[in-house]
Amino acid sequence: MATTTAAVTLTSDLLSDNMSVTASTTCMKAGTTADGLDQMEYGYVDIVTGDEFDLIGATPTASKASKLYLKNHSTDETYFISIVQNAQAIGKLYGGDWMFIPADFHDAAGDIMITANGGTNKICYALFHEGITLVAS
């Protein structure tokens, strides 16, 4: 079984006592406890301003257990990317920010779309999934 684990350590001093949370998960295929995600796409791209781009070019099988990691490697803290799914704004990743989400790509409109702001943003992403419909040549 292919094994992919994702761990996070989250700390904050915004409360009266320091908060520290750690979590780790093994990324499994949808609906199973015995079979891990076994395919992945990993990339590093420059995103120019002005247009909205589909981050994932081919659509992973819908309603599965895909996990998407995305980091804005821009070093200018004023640069950011806007993230949209199916016309719904999700949020912004400023230079240095990352996100990690389950992404079920529930239909063709469920792609993750990004738009660069401030200047050309440098983006690293990794999609762990269990099947993609490749675009025919």
Place this chain on the structure above:
Amino acid sequence: MATTAIISIASDIAPGFGGISESMTLTQAGNILDIDSTTGFQIRKLSAASAVDLITMANELVEPKDSVAAKIFIRNIGYKGVTDKSVGVTIGVNAEPIGLLYGGDWMMMPLTCIDADDITATPATDDTVVLEYVMFYEEA
């Protein structure tokens, strides 16, 4: 100290993949000032396969600033120490499903904090499941 989040991803799917280890300090939009507000760490027990608001933006006691650098962490911790990897909870934003958090899974994502963009949770079954979550945001 500030608010920081460190992610580590290891995988043997692709030969030669060296893994991912990245850290971020949660800052306010467009500068290096620390993020300044949080909901605090919370849990929510769900026992029905129907959508509920984890966070209703318009009801936050400290009004979040819209469309800046907010983040949310959510984790499915199962129930009474038992996590089921085969069923999960769909997390959504303003009724748009983002993805399914199976037992033990966690997520961290940016938010708009616009009033309409509530964070919803919809369990796949009526079995009891608990989510823990914390939102970090800028005060309006």
